[in-house]
Amino acid sequence: MPTAPSPFPYALTGAHTTLGPVLTMDAWAKVARVPDRRHPGNVLDGSFITRLLGVEGKSWGPDQFATPETVAATARTALASAGRTASDITAVVVVTCNPYQTLLDQDAFALMRMLDIPDHVLPLQLGAGCAGLARAAALVAQLATERALVIAYSVPSRISCDDDGALLPTYRNNTVHPFGKNMWASPALFSDAASAMVLERDEEIDGLVLYSRDSQSFGTEPGVEDPLIHFLGGGTQHPAGAPGAAEMACFGMNAREIGRYYSGGMMLNHQALEAARPGYLDDVHRVYTHQANPALVEEFLQATGLTHEQAPSNVRQLGNTVSPSTLALLHADQAAGNLTHGDRAYFSVVGSGPERGAFITPVRIPHPQPPTTSA
Numbered sequence: 001m002p003t004a005p006s007p008f009p010y011a012l013t014g015a016h017t018t019l020g021p022v023l024t025m026d027a028w029a030k031v032a033r034v035p036d037r038r039h040p041g042n043v044l045d046g047s048f049i050t051r052l053l054g055v056e057g058k059s060w061g062p063d064q065f066a067t068p069e070t071v072a073a074t075a076r077t078a079l080a081s082a083g084r085t086a087s088d089i090t091a092v093v094v095v096t097c098n099p100y101q102t103l104l105d106q107d108a109f110a111l112m113r114m115l116d117i118p119d120h121v122l123p124l125q126l127g128a129g130c131a132g133l134a135r136a137a138a139l140v141a142q143l144a145t146e147r148a149l150v151i152a153y154s155v156p157s158r159i160s161c162d163d164d165g166a167l168l169p170t171y172r173n174n175t176v177h178p179f180g181k182n183m184w185a186s187p188a189l190f191s192d193a194a195s196a197m198v199l200e201r202d203e204e205i206d207g208l209v210l211y212s213r214d215s216q217s218f219g220t221e222p223g224v225e226d227p228l229i230h231f232l233g234g235g236t237q238h239p240a241g242a243p244g245a246a247e248m249a250c251f252g253m254n255a256r257e258i259g260r261y262y263s264g265g266m267m268l269n270h271q272a273l274e275a276a277r278p279g280y281l282d283d284v285h286r287v288y289t290h291q292a293n294p295a296l297v298e299e300f301l302q303a304t305g306l307t308h309e310q311a312p313s314n315v316r317q318l319g320n321t322v323s324p325s326t327l328a329l330l331h332a333d334q335a336a337g338n339l340t341h342g343d344r345a346y347f348s349v350v351g352s353g354p355e356r357g358a359f360i361t362p363v364r365i366p367h368p369q370p371p372t373t374s375a
Contacts, residue, residue, distance in 0.1 A: 002219075003268075005276045008141050008207035010148075011364045012345070014082025014198030017324055017331040018074040018372040020061020020157070020191070022317065025050050028058050031165035034184045035172055049188050054294035058319040059191040062157040062165070068100050068107065071153045071194045072114040074372070078196035078205075079115075079149065081369045086116040093143035094125045095132035095152040095323050097251075097352070098159060102234060111151060129229055130290050131349045132323040134357025136213035146201050153194035154322035156251070160187035176244045179230055179252025186251040189293065191319030195327035199361070208271050208280075211357040217259075219268050226257045229352035262292050265350035266300045269358040273346070277360075281306070284360060285343035286333060288326035290350055291315035322351075323352070334368050341365070 026046030034049070036042040050056050064070055083245065094108040101107055110124035125137070126132055132152055140148040160171045171187055174180030215223045234240055240249070265287065273280050281287065287310050291297060294316045301311055312329050312350030314321075321328055326347050333339045343363050350356040 003212035005210040006207035008359050009203050009205045010199040011202055012197055012361045013200045013364050014078045015330040016077040016369055017076050017195040019059040019193050020064050023058050023060050025056055033241050053189050055319050057191055057317045060157050061192050065155040072111055074194040075151050075196040075315040077369050081365050081367050082198040083366050089147055091143055093150045095128050095135040095136050098155045099130045127149055130322050130351030131355045132154040137209050137359045140199055141163050141209050148199045148372045151196045152323035155192050156187050156190040157192050170247050170250050174247050176247035177250055177252050189320050191321045193321035193324035195324035207361045209359040211283050224354050227352055228258050228354050231259040237299050261354050262296045263348050265356040269348045284346040287346045288329045289348050291325040335371050339363055
């Protein structure tokens, strides 16, 4: 059975995004020092990396994101944009693939403590990648909670580089991880960001939400088994301190499967929404797609006939900011005056797991906040 959308009676009433300083790929490459296997002893320059990945710049703030306070500050600003306080929140969902602490959901506990969220609100932490925002929205809908705060962040700079900005050995020269040969591409593509949004329940809203893991079937094809992003170390299979565990505790990309799943998954999201609500793209003001890489984003826009004005992109300038990518697009639109109160937005994302999802919601942010700027 194809996955079908469900009702999503929620408005997006608050949002904020924090980015790190934006570096050119050439500036990043000079510091990261990616080994050039074609010419041993040399390093790749930014133009070569851009030709390979399509990314011209990166949001990169290892000092800015050194502690979760930057993430908490992002959530506070999202609450302020909604005109809400911590006591108004009835559910908190934390979404990250780069937790500051890896066990016992301590990131969620710490952030809720920093935000003064009441103690009766239980912590919900999702270890999720690029599709985490859709899983969070689907979870909020199933909870039927009144007012949810969703916090999403990814900080690859903190786990892939040393204090001087050079790639750690496990990302420079990894011969243990099954995707170790091209491990450097993960920190080159992925970027730092934190986002937060407030979702408020309103039974009059006719929004939709879709979520699928695609493990039983993938459209008309068999289910997908590959997780797309392979991070194999640190758990009981490869415990910390065991031989090879550090090399396995790195983000390795299965590029072939990522391309296949993104293209197929984004189209399945679109087809499911079109079946449930024919002509739905004419009923939304903005389309925010996951920013996997420039080529895949462009391919989806061409397949659906979407224009760059309808569906803006930031991956070429910022890199892949994982779950915050679509909220960063919304925040930029808001700051530029491209969204007005009540405009409907469509979010469509796919990611590791694998998982994918989409949701349609009106944007009703009463107190928009300017972007957080970085030096």
